[in-house]
Structures are given as C-alpha cells and as structure tokens.
Amino acid sequence: MYLRSFLFLIAFFISTNAFAQTAADSVFIRKIFDEALTNGQSYKNLDYLSNKIGGRLSGSLEAEKAVQWSRQLMESYGFDKVYLQEVMVPHWVRGAKEKASIQTGKTKVEVPICALGGSVSTGKTALTANIIEVKTLDELKALGRSKVQGKIIFFNRPMDPRHVQTFIAYGEAGDQRRQGPSEAAKLGAVGVIVRSLNLFQDDFPHTGSLRYDESVPKIPAAAISTNGADKLSQMLKTDQNLKFSFEMHCQTLPDVKSYNVIGELRGSEKPNEIIAVGGHLDSWDLADGAHDDGTGCTQSIEVLRLFKSMNYRPKRTIRAVMFMNEENGVRGGRKYAELAKTNNESHVAAIESDAGGFTPRGFGIEGQPDKIKALQNWKPLLAPYGLHDIGPGHAGTDIGPLGEADKNATLIGFLPDSQRYFQYHHASNDTFDKVNKRELELGGASMAALVYLLDKYGLDGGK
Template identity: 35%
Template sequence: MRNRPLYLALAAGVICAAPLAAQGESLTTRYQARADSLIRGATRDSTAWNRMAELVDRFGPRFSGTPELEQAIDWVVARMREDGLENVHTEPVMVPRWVRGQESATLTSPRSMELHMLGLGGSVGTAAEGVEAEVMVVGSFDELTRRASEARGKIVLFDVPFTTYGQTQPYRGRGAIEAARVGAVASLIRSLGPFGMQSPHTGGMRYNDSIAKIPAAALSMEDAMLIHRLIDRGERPRVRLRMGAQTLADVPSRNVVAEIRGSELPNEVVVMGGHIDSWDVAPGAMDDAGGCVAAWEALRVMKRLGMRPRRTVRVVLWTNEENGTRGGTAYRDAHRAELPNHILAIESDEGVFAPKGFSVTATEPAVAQVRQIAALLRSIGADSVELGGGGADIGPIMQQGVPGMGLMVEQEKYFWYHHTSADTPDKLDPVDIARSVAAMAVMSYVAADAPVRIAFGRPPAN
C-alpha cells in the first residue's frame, strides 16, 4: 500500500443530465431497500474472511515475478468463474523482478549483536563480504545536510519516529539517494510504523542514476533506537551489512478482471478493486488480499442477489502495486479508449478493518450525491465522506480524468503490520471484512445503477 494521493487531474468536460435532487428524488430514498439487501447479503456470514484467509494461507507472499503470485492469480480466476461472474479474464503486465537474496545486519562494536533488518525493495546488494562502517544517526534530511562533512565513508541511519505514512515514507523512498549524496556507503532507516516488537518493515526505495547506488535496509524500531542511544552515550557503533539483493529482467504477470455487465449502458463502467501482489516477506492479508476480496465479494453478492445495474461494474485485481504500479499503468494503457466512459474508480488498499466511509476526488455537486449514497451505509457505520480520494492503482486512470474514490477504514493498527511477516489473516475481523464488502457493494451498485450519471468532474482548485 502507498499513501493515498490527492489526484486532482479529473475530466473537466463530462456533460451530464441534472442531478437526481433536481428531479425531486434523492439517491438515498430511491436505493434504501436495495442497499439494505446488499448489506444483509454481504454480512450474513464469514464468506469474505474465509476467502481472504484461504488466498493468504494457500499462497503466502505474492511478490511480483514469483510463481506464488501467478498461482494465486490462477486460483482467483478459477474461483471467479465458479462464482458465475462475467467476462472473467486476465490482462498481461510486464513486472519488475527484484530478488532479496541472503541478508543480515550485525552490530560489531561496541558489542556483537545480530540486528533485525530487512532490505528495502529495489536496493542493490553488497559485495559477498558485506560493507562495514561506523554508523551516523540523523533525525531528518536537514540534519544530514548540516552534518554532511561527517557522513563520508559511514553508514547513515535515519532514526525518524513514525508520524504519518506520508510524512515518514520519504526516508524510505529517497534515504539512499541523500545518504549517497554526502558520501555514505549504505543507508539504514528506522522501520515505518508506530509499534515495534522487533519487526522490521520492508517497502520500496528508489535511486537517482546520477548518484552512486548504495545498499539500503530497514532496522526494527528497537534496534534503530539502540544504535541511537549508543551514540548519545559517546560510543561509535559499527555495523556490517550483507545483502544479496539483485534486480533481474522484467517478467510477465497479469491483472485479473471480472464483471457484471450493465443492463442498459454496458459501455459505461464503475471499476473497483485492490492489488493482488504483496511484498516478498509479507503474506499480505490486509495489504491487500482483504481489499481484493472486498471488491470481488461485492460483485459476487450482486450476482447472487440478481442485482444487475444499468452500467457495468468491473472488478480489477491489479498486479505489482508494491514495487512498480505496473498493473495500474497497464490497465490505463489497455483501456485508454474506454476511459471517458469510466464513470468512477474505487480502490480498497488501506486494510479492511471497520469501514468508515469513502474519500472522493470530485466536484461539490458530485460529492453531494456521494453523500446520498453513503447515507445508505449508516447502519454499518460507513457513511462518512471526505475529500481527496484515490489510490496508487487507480492513479494512472485518475490522471486521465476518471473520478476516484477510496474505501476509508479504521487504521489504528494498520501500520503495526504493514509490509511485515505479521500481515496475516488473524489481524482482520470477519465482521469488519463483511462490512467492507457491503460498503463496496452499495457504493459501486448505486453509482452504476443511478438513472442519471453522477456529475463527476474537475474539483475546484485549493
């Protein structure tokens, strides 16, 4: 999962009929009975949780370029066809292939200790003997700049406490660039998360081709703070880093697509989904098997209840969100001619904890109509609407003018487990997932069935 972006590049030229409110009937009034039916259908049992758990337990981590990801995709396609969903198929995507290899980080002075570490996705490796150097700890990029003369030949550790993902993620993303810029031989970060228990978090990083590429890894928050304390006491800790990471040639993967075709306007599409891949160390229950299942089950509930909307509802399980977003880009390219008739894109990639509502990037009139739909979800506490919705996978089509929306959920514990081996099914509650299914089902169905196309358009400038 990446930080929810505020995609503002929406279509300015969508011409629509007058909103339903002008015709004297709200979406809430028109659809309450059908929404209640979808909610009952989604929350009557633990089917969604069971399906999520089977996907995660059967295949484990589903990293781009691995057989496990492709086997999981085959399994999903087979289950979708058994569900009777329409137009079930895959679409090709070339994805990057990064291999972690053997890795370790060892504190060699003032005492010997194996550190809890994970290499960051996309990092280069070290020589077989590793790289060993004194550690320099900084708390910000500004501090690194002020102390640049001290960094040459050292390993730079960014010990930055987690605040929000958006504020802290840059240290993971470009820490190696900034450390190399001042002559460091490796870059370490304190793992991105508010809670520890010696669990390092991986995630993507990047390089600048004009600056030396140095190895980059994350330490557990406890180990990062240990090194910081040693320095504060006047010690000069040294760390030996060994990483067998390498980037291989791109390999083929696939997006998964399934639909319920619209009864009257099948070429107009509401698309929703999550990402089927996960990090190589993470089983990916909440990030993002749960999001995939929430969209998939929403479509299945519509199918089981015989609720075919006027427009097409399409589920896409995007590949390679974690280390490339190639799935979202490939979907944009494959469907570019259809994008003017994509009336809404909904992404679930913030976990499937208790749903709170939706975030949306749209005009004020459209937001008012979204609030009418969200009001249908008051019984499950998912009726909030906030401005600024989107997601990494729908980002490429939002940039082409497709309105975007994200499922909002309770996130108190999300970053405890994010990009770690602890992202397992037990972290998710069957009731929460079922309610997330209900929220996705109601929002997508009403948006697709509304007698007047919702007047999405370019939001006002801030």
C-alpha cells in the first residue's frame, strides 16, 4: 500500500510538473505573438528590401546591396554575431525585354513571354519556326526526330488544379520547364516555349531555372503566360502550320563572388548545438521578389529580433541565415552545408521559409520518425495560432544540402497557405503590395514559437 501511494505521488508530481511546464510554454508563446502583432518588424523590413533594393538575381548589383543591407540590419538589432560566408554564384542577365508573336496567314498576335533562367539568346534577331504542342516529355519523345527537327516545341501541360497542396502540382508540372529544352534539343528542336507554372489565368509569364544537358546543343527557352498558352493552343487547332516567333537577348556572364549573410544569438548552455532559420536573399529579376523570398528572409531575421526584444537568452545557438543563389544554383545552401561539415557543427534543426508570406498553416518535416513525432507532440501549443498541419513534408531547397552533411539535423519547412502563391511565383507581379502585414508577422511569430520549443527541449528526449 505504501509503495502504491509513493508511486501515485511520484506520478502526480510528474504530471503536475509537466502541466506547469506546458502552461509556462503557452504563456511565453502568447508573448511571442503579442510582440510580433504589435511591434513586428518583418513588414517594414520587407518594404525596404522590396522597394528600395528590388529584384536580386545572383550576381547583380541589387543582390550585392541586399547582402550589405541584411548584414547592417542584423548588426543594428544587436545580435551576438553577424558575418558573411563567401560563395561564387552564377551571373545570368536577361537583357532587353523579350518579344513573341503567333503568325498565321496575315494575322499576327503578340503574346507575353519571358526567358527561362539560364537560357541562351535567340541571337541578334528573332527565332521563327513552326511549332508543335505536346503535354509531356514522353509525348515529345514519341514524335521522333523526323517530326521535331527544326521546330519549336510548345510544352502545354497545366498544373493539376485538383491538388489542395499546390506545391505538389508545381512539382509534377516542373519537368517540362527544367528538362524540356534539352529533351527537345536531342531531337533537333530549335527552341522551346513552356506554359507558365501558374494555377491562375492571366497575362504574366513566370520564369524559373532550366537545366541544360551539356551533351546536346543549348536552345533558347521561354515561358508563356497561361492566357498566351491557351491562345496559342487554340490557334494551333485551326492552323498546324502557323509560325511562332520570339526574340530574347539573355546571356551568361562569368561567376561573381557573393555571400550568405548570418546572424547569431549565442547559446547560453549548449552553444555548439545550432538551430538555423532562414530564407534566400536572391530573387528573380522580373519583380522585387516579395513573396519569393523576401518574406522568408525578413521572417527569419524577425525570429532573432523577437527573442532579443523579449530578453530571451536561448540555451542553444540560434542562427538567421540569408542564403544566396537558391533560384538558379543553390550554391549558398551547398556552401553553408560544406562549411558546417568542415567546422564539425551540430544542427538540432534547420527551418526554411520559402513558400510566401501568407497565413501560417504549419510545418513540413524531413527527419527521423521519432523526431517528427516529438515535433507533433507540440501541436496543442501551436494549434491556437492556426498551426495544425505538422508532419512529414518537403522542408526546403537551401537546407537540403545540410541534411546530407549532418544526418542528425531535422529539416523543417514553414508552411503558409499555398493557394495564392503560384499566382505570383517567379513573375513580374511578385511585388510588395501583394503581401499582407498581419499574415507576414504571424509567420515570423510562428517560426519563433517553434524555435523556442526546439531551443528549450531539443528533439532528443527533451534534453
């Protein structure tokens, strides 16, 4: 009887203590959101990055300005350490604005296009040829060289609207943009036009990187707006011999020295255990890259600023990482992982925000099952803030190399609502005015709440 009473008291003490800890965590997380929603700095900082610096393609003057700005901003917040990681990045330039038209009989219809990132130019004059519409790479291959030789290939497979998680639709449709130009070149095509990866009908062409196969000729490749793609497809149904003409003056210049920018709050108890949170500082050149990925950068800096303003001293070292060159090379992410391995750094977790500044929904996790379960145990603390979607999922492009270099690191992607993201992704309408202040500040607070729990408990049995 005495033993049972003793065990009951121990169980009661443990449960009471756990309840007290949970209550204290709930109060602190509430304070994080209060600070972000009353004094948040993400929106103000994004305003400067978007409207004073603008589009920040790797190798550009604007990218260099963004490096210096983000370093000075984190220094002004009094972070314990702010420093640069040197990395060589590609330098591709778009050149004069692209032009395109559909020509059938005496009719000429202009359509909106933009060069795909890394594309070669059409030369000094426009490229004009017959055009063939296909939906898939397999459909292209089935045509054979005899039908493709000397033609422009038009990839016209839309993103699948049935996916509620729109990033799945993006991933499925992306092969035509990435591999399409080289697959067409293998069969003798002279150019490629790709339907923009966009779930909306509009006149904005969406750029994005292609991957040239060095074993075949490099042919010019452009994205056409969804409205333009539908117009071209419709006209091809009535005239399969129509001509498509497009003109681009892009070129690839020698690599340029650039930097990842890193700010730290040094851990007070376990400084050698690192929690990184980041976004990519570069953006495409068509707009100011507000959602992709100015929001992720300003939210990541905000995580550290929130802790600093609340006088919270972390147990572990917390880093805000501004990665360079996610859009057309991922060289910043690879350099960060390389140096982490060289320096024998130990990452508890890395969180990436690269899905826009929309309403927070949760976190996607890449890691060992027990680590994923540990994160899911915090759902009751995060659910009051709309963070219900916590489970396995893609974490992020820039932190991917870190997962390969540090097998113990758990990779986490911040998940905002994705329904509007691809309306702006890689297009000229990805501008500051499309970002909602409250949604953006909620995102920074959501990331800070998770970092707080990771810092306090880790992912190894609450140590």
